[in-house]
Amino acid sequence: MGQVFWPNSVAAEYECRGYWRRQLLGDLPKKWAARHGDRVAVVDDHRSLTYAELAAITERTAARLLRSGLRDGDNLVLQLPNSCEFVALLLGCMRAGIAPVMALPQYREHELVHLVRTTDAAAIAVAGQDRGCDYEQLAHRVAEMSDRRCRVLVAGEPGLPASVSLRPALERRPTAAREEADGTGTPPDLPSPLPDDLALLLLSGGTTSGAPKLIGRTHNDYEYNFRRMAELCGFDERTVYLAVLPAGHNFTLGCPGVLGALSAGGKVVLVSSPAPEAAFAAIDRHAVTATALVPSLAQRWLDSVAGTRSDAFGLALVQVGGARCPESVVTGLQGAFGCTVQQVFGMAEGLLNCTRLDDPARIVRGTQGRPISPGDEIRVVDAEGRPAERGELLTRGPYTPRGYFRGGTHNSRSFTADGWYRTGDIVRRHPSGNLVVEGRTKDLINRNGEKISAAEVEDLACLIPGVRAAVAVPVPDPATGERLGLGVVLRHGNGLDLDQVRTFLTGKGVARFKLPEYLHVLPEIPLTPLGKPDKKKVRDFLLADRSVETV
Incomplete structure (x- = not known):
């Protein structure tokens, strides 16, 4: 346990208002496959998967995880680079009732030990070796410091006998004999989690008290998170979404990100490097229509095109978030790529704000947007908690959990007794109704x-x-x-x-x-x-x- 749930009366209201659809995230690949079949779902630097193949691999991966000794209700630290394997393993975990913990590829012992111990993780899933780091060796060192038995799962070919290979499950079309030999066939008794169960664990950006806190997201709330953002971004079957930031980030994963694009029937392109030359090549090769950047990366892209017009790429939408974006960067992106720019201000703890695709240019340049859901409640308060035009932003809503996962005393500091999350962001209200971020109270x-x-x-x-x-x-x-x-x-x-x-x-x-x-x-x-x-x-x-x- 450790998850803080919404009060029953509030949960019932969210269902009644249609925000929550009782949709299990692990069941989505089969529904997507029924609609989109042989269309390409995800593609990376080395391979691609159709919707039908992604659904089959999701089932086999779930079976492999359970036959490796994991159980419904376990947590698994997921540390993979942007790849088809990342998407398949993420969905396979949720199909098996196992909550993936979104670890970033740059994490090392200090961060990983914290995640393993805090979540009581039953396994760490890694890529093996990547970009000069032996993640398999790293994972075994971390597992040895766990308070329980923690398995090391490798998406590729293991280099150590104690590791468990996920490769048979992640292959495109293994034979029936191979499935039988490797234990990757789908058993008849895959678990069926409840919609308000823990689906995944995101990481806070950091805290004033040390290591990042963990944010438990349920099937109900996270499905609404990426579905609503996909609606606001106009995602559909023609969308080709480029994931250049780490796919384990909330921004890239579900705002609308990878999951939002798949839910809309689009194609997801995952690249291992955000560098302009690699990203531009992928945009050109796959006719990418949408992506998400942080301001510094957006500036790198602008510097690389040196003021020339690059709208031949066909980019329709560039989201910018993660930090307040300078107006010059917004204007530069619009001029260089001929695209719509959307500012996104949000947090893994829930609340998302964004400018709308039809907002006037001055609003897109000068504000960080407004809440995405009619169910989002926000307050702006001064140091004494009184309503103010400029002050700390407080929020609660259908995709903002009521507390951190195993948050302990953090919850009493970050959440009010009646469920308002203290974001620590200092904002002011713009005459348009949008928010302008001016700083933060958190250190x-x-x-x-x-x-x-x-x-x-x-x-x-x-x-x-x-x-x-x-x-x-x-x-x-x-x-x-x-x-x-x-x-x-x-x-x-x-x-x-x-x-x-x-x-x-x-x-x-x-x-x-x-x-x-x-x-x-x-x-x-x-x-x-x-x-x-x-x-x-x-x-x-x-x-x-x-x-x-x-x-």
Whole structure:
């Protein structure tokens, strides 16, 4: 257990109003196949699958997982790159009643151990070796630190005898004899979860108290999440959606993303690199019509076309989210690609806001949209909780859970007693009714849409020999939005440089995107009148110090 559910009366209202359709996500591939059959559903750098093939592989993968010793109700840490295997394993998990935990490919021991222990995961599924990382070896190291038996499942050919291969289930058309030998045939007793059961676990962008929190999403609420977004984005059978950001991100997965495109009968193209040359080649090859970017990646794309008109690609829609998008980037995308741009402001905790496809250009450039559902409730409040035109955004609704998965004391801080989620985002209401994001109350660094917990970095930095205290702060940057700066106080007689900090944290298994990019040695931590670390002063020191170390 650990999931916080909506009150029964609220759940009944959401069903009555048609938001929740009691649709099991693991049953969707069969329904999609019945409608779209031999049309291509997903394609990656190496293979493609039709809707019929995806449905068959979903069933075989579910069977393989259960015959490997997993059970209905288990959790599985899913760490695969953008690929057909990712989609098939995601759906296979949900067909078997197993909740996939969306781990990012750049995660290492530090993050993965937290996920495994918090979710009591029964397995970790990885790709084997990819981009210089031996994920199979990494998974076994993490599994050894689990509090229970944790299996290592490999989408490719295992390199270690203790690993379980998923390849037989993920092949396009294994023979009946092969299915029998490898135990991938569909047994007659695949479980049937309930629509309000846990379907998957997304990760928060980070917290003020350390490692990311887990967000349990049910079949009911997440199906509505991507269905409603697909409606607003005009997705249909002609849609070709390009997944360039990690598919495990909520934005790429269900806003409307991979699942929204499939639910509309479109085609999903998954690429392993978001670099302009790789993405543009995929757009051209597959006649891509829609994609989703973070602002920094959008700027990279713009830089690569150098102001030339590139609408020959046929891109109809580019979503930009993950961080507030500069107006210049919105205008640049419209000019360079001749596409509609949609700003998306949302969170894995639920609430999604977006500009509409027919909004005036000034609204698209200057706001982050409005809630997608009539069932979304929002409040903007000041520090005392009073209604305000500018203040913290609170929300609740049909796809915003009422608490974190096994959230403990986090839930009492982040959710009110009557179910309002405190987003930590500072917004103001635009005359159009849309929201404009102006900052946040939570202590996070937003680098390329990845939210880095300052507290987590500070705790890790204090493990470095010779460091007495540490303060992590965001440093404004036009390319990434923010970069991670670190101020440290050293014990007497010690020295420290940025390379040493990054080497130490890498040795601790910390993801690369969490490594500090600036370092400043402080005599003492500056304090506010209330005795709290004055992070504004630390940031100012970093900005003013001409000898600041950077990478």
